[in-house]
Amino acid sequence: MAQKFDFIVHNQAAWDKQALEQKPWSQPVSSELIAAAKQGEWEVHITPRPLPKSWLGDVTNKNILCLASAGGQQGPVLAAAGAVVTVFDLSEGQLQQDQMVAAREQLNLKTVQGDMRDLSVFQDEQFDLIVHPISNLYVADVNAVWKECYKVLKPQGVVLASFYNPVVFVGDRNPEYAEQGYIRPQYRLPYSDLAHLPQEALERKIQAGEAVVFGHSLSDLIGGQLVAGFLLDGFYEDDAPQPRFLIDHYMPTFLATRAIKPGNT
Secondary structure: OOOOOOHHHHHHHHHHHHHHOOOHHHOOOOHHHHHHHHOOOOOOEOOOOEOOHHHHOOOOOOEEEEEOOOOOOHHHHHHHOOOEEEEEEOOHHHHHHHHHHHHHHOOOEEEEEOOOOOOOOOOOOOEEEEEEOOOHHHOOOHHHHHHHHHHHEEEEEEEEEEEEOHHHHOEOOOHHHHHOOOOOEOOOOOEEHHHHOOHHHHHHHHHOOOOOOEEOOHHHHOHHHHHHOOEEEEEEEEOOOOOOOHHHHOOOOEEEEEEEOOOOO
16 A cells, blocks of 8 residues: 555545644634834744744845645735745645635745645746745655755745654654653654554554654754755754654654855855
8 A cells, every 4th residue: 555655645644634624733823914014023933932033133135945835824914024035835725724814914925735745946146045844754755855944045045944843753652651651762763654564553543644753863854954065053952742642741842943054155
């Protein structure tokens, strides 16, 4: 089944479903929040806490790509703050949330549907900034994402990315272990639902319309950015406000990086 299963098509449908159900990452921002952003009072999240303003700088007239970050959240806020925003995402349902907010608030924002591993629809060195919130767990090869980011960023352009600490993918998912306070390592990294979940568990996940995920190594998540040519100049960890895994109670499991494409502007 894993050889025939198109996880991209499946994950697109899974996120269309999330948008329809107005799940947390699919809830468009309010008019009040957009009005505040137009007055200079705004923040953007790629982990639970807001991004440091120093990571973003002055976004006025900056050409920003919100990569795999549709849902009517980061993109509209940045557009209201004065940026020229393009939201790129696999899910048409998620993109419709951004389209709705842009039309409602008359924002300088456009949407493009596609796979984050292929940004050939854009010109090389087109963007000043890429905002890439937790989403690369939905593709098998994160290194392709970093290479595409490098191509479409201008020299001195910045990519702000977030992802899970891959330790969350290692443990047995049996809820009885968590109830007993046990973390039982079961899966090696890199992790793949398609390769590692028992067949019955994978079938249940697919039938429920849940996205299939991949747990990348830190060598790919962070080292991959360096291999692509970026220079890392910012890093932080963040805690899960509503822990999903037992490990969340013991360590921050969200990671965020700021990386620069070197070169003269």
